Amino acid sequence: MKNAVAKIKLYGWRAVKLCLLFGLIELPQFALSLPKLLLKYVNGPIVYILTWMIFVGGYVAVTFILFTYLQRRHPERRIIWKPKGKEINTIIIGFIVLMAAKIIIGSFMTQQTANDAAIEKLFRISVNTSLMMVFMTAIAAPIVEELVFRGFLMDYFFTDQPVFAILLSGLVFGSIHSSTNLISWVMYVVMGIILAATYNKEKNLxxxxxxxxxxxxxPSVVMLLSSMQQLLK
Incomplete structure (x- = not known):
C-alpha cells in the first residue's frame, strides 16, 4: 500500500512538472505581440531589435534550462550529440516515414488543422512576425519540444517499457497541438509516435x-514566401 501511494505521489509530481515545462516552452512566444504594444511608445527599429533580443534570448534561456535540468538527471550519459553513421540513416528513414504518414492521413482531411491555421494567421501579420515565425517553427520548436516530449516525458513515464513510453509521448504530443477533428488529432499523434520512436532507437535527442x-x-519556408508575397504588395 505504501509503495502504491509513493508511486502515485511520484508520478503525480512528475505530471505537474511536465505541465510546467509545457508552459515554459510557450513563454517566448509572447514576444510576437511586443511590436504591436511597443510601437505606440518607442521608435520602430528599436522595437524590432528589442523584440528579437527577447524572442531569441527567451528560447536560448528555455533551451539552456531544459538541457541543464535533463543533463543533471542523467550525469552519467550524454543526451545529445552530433549524429553520424547509422544515426543519420535513422533520421532519413524517420523523416521519410513521417512524410508518408502525413500524406496518407492528410488525404482523409477536408480542412486545414487549427494549429496550421493559427500559424498561417501569425505569418500574415507583418514581415517581421513572418521571420520570427520561421525561427520559431523551424528552429526553436523542434529543439524545445523534443527536449520536453522526448527528453523529459519519456524519461518520466514507462522508462522500462519503451513501447508505452513512445505511445504516451505521441498521445500527449498530439493532444497539445490544436486539432480540428479526429483525423488531424491522429495525424499529430502519429507524428509524435514517429519522433518518439526515432529518439528511442538512438537515445540521441x-x-x-x-x-x-x-x-x-x-512548410515554414512556403508560408514565409506566401506571406511575403501578400505583405509586400
Whole structure:
C-alpha cells in the first residue's frame, strides 16, 4: 500500500512538472505581440531589435534550462550529440516515414488543422512576425519540444517499457497541438509516435530534433514566401 501511494505521489509530481515545462516552452512566444504594444511608445527599429533580443534570448534561456535540468538527471550519459553513421540513416528513414504518414492521413482531411491555421494567421501579420515565425517553427520548436516530449516525458513515464513510453509521448504530443477533428488529432499523434520512436532507437535527442526540423522547415519556408508575397504588395 505504501509503495502504491509513493508511486502515485511520484508520478503525480512528475505530471505537474511536465505541465510546467509545457508552459515554459510557450513563454517566448509572447514576444510576437511586443511590436504591436511597443510601437505606440518607442521608435520602430528599436522595437524590432528589442523584440528579437527577447524572442531569441527567451528560447536560448528555455533551451539552456531544459538541457541543464535533463543533463543533471542523467550525469552519467550524454543526451545529445552530433549524429553520424547509422544515426543519420535513422533520421532519413524517420523523416521519410513521417512524410508518408502525413500524406496518407492528410488525404482523409477536408480542412486545414487549427494549429496550421493559427500559424498561417501569425505569418500574415507583418514581415517581421513572418521571420520570427520561421525561427520559431523551424528552429526553436523542434529543439524545445523534443527536449520536453522526448527528453523529459519519456524519461518520466514507462522508462522500462519503451513501447508505452513512445505511445504516451505521441498521445500527449498530439493532444497539445490544436486539432480540428479526429483525423488531424491522429495525424499529430502519429507524428509524435514517429519522433518518439526515432529518439528511442538512438537515445540521441539530435536524431528526433533533426526529423522534427526537417518536417517543419519546408512548410515554414512556403508560408514565409506566401506571406511575403501578400505583405509586400
Amino acid at each position: 539530435a536524431a528526433s530534433i533533426s526529423v522534427h526540423f526537417l518536417n517543419n522547415l519546408l
